[in-house]
Amino acid sequence: MKGIIFTEFLEIVEEGFGLDVCQQMLELAEDEGIYTAVGSYDHRALVKLIITLSKITKIPAEQLQEVYGEAVFLRLLKTLPAMDPPLHDTFSFIRSVENHIHTEVKKLYPDATPPQFDFLSQTTTSMVMDYKSARCMSHVCLGLIKGCARHFSQKIQVSMEPMNKSQSHVRFNLNLIAE
Numbered sequence: 001m002k003g004i005i006f007t008e009f010l011e012i013v014e015e016g017f018g019l020d021v022c023q024q025m026l027e028l029a030e031d032e033g034i035y036t037a038v039g040s041y042d043h044r045a046l047v048k049l050i051i052t053l054s055k056i057t058k059i060p061a062e063q064l065q066e067v068y069g070e071a072v073f074l075r076l077l078k079t080l081p082a083m084d085p086p087l088h089d090t091f092s093f094i095r096s097v098e099n100h101i102h103t104e105v106k107k108l109y110p111d112a113t114p115p116q117f118d119f120l121s122q123t124t125t126s127m128v129m130d131y132k133s134a135r136c137m138s139h140v141c142l143g144l145i146k147g148c149a150r151h152f153s154q155k156i157q158v159s160m161e162p163m164n165k166s167q168s169h170v171r172f173n174l175n176l177i178a179e
């Protein structure tokens with residue numbers, strides 16, 4: 001997994017929970033915390049950090065994944081050049097993540113494996129999409145979608161339906177409530 005996912009995670013933990021908790025998390029997880037944005041690291045190290053943070057804060061790991069996803073959205077967006085033409089809504093943006101952004105990530109870093117999205121149906125107010133990833137980080141995905149909706153000032157209700165036990169395949173139902 002790309003280092004930027006780790007460096008942003010450590011910054012978000014430090015900002016949200018403080019330096020002490022961040023250091024305690026690294027110590028308990030036996031992680032030296034040395035990540036560079038362009039490096040590549042085993043995604044299980046991130047899972048371990050989240051589980052450790054969950055033990056320290058007593059906040060469920062899935063909730064921490066979601067909060068992280070929501071916080072990291074804007075940070076990832078800022079790493080991109082301006083879109084041309086610019087996108088103005090969550091559904092178009094998510095499609096561009098699958099069709100352009102994650103595709104570029106894979107071209108730039110052949111070792112990166114972002115998730116795959118399959119779009120099942122879409123209207124002006126609803127979208128059904130499947131998240132597929134061996135990394136099983138659907139709650140990070142939920143947070144990213146929420147961060148994206150907030151960025152576009154849209155109120156979107158999101159429900160998730162696991163399609164298998166490991167949750168490597170999860171169906172997302174998105175409903176636009178208000179703009």
Ligand code: HEM
Pocket residue numbers: 001002003004005076077079080093094097101102105111112113114115133134135136137138140141144145148
């Ligand atoms: C709605 C917006 C987005 C969604 C739902 C989304 C979803 C995800 C998820 C869930 C992951 C974690 C890995 C996994 O589950 O397999 C991921 C990884 C990643 N995403 Fe996105 N993403 C979004 C936007 C972006 C943007 C704007 C960028 C900007 C460059 C980006 C770049 C990346 C990168 C670099 C990784 C790590 C891939 C790897 O190293 O294997 N994503 N994305």
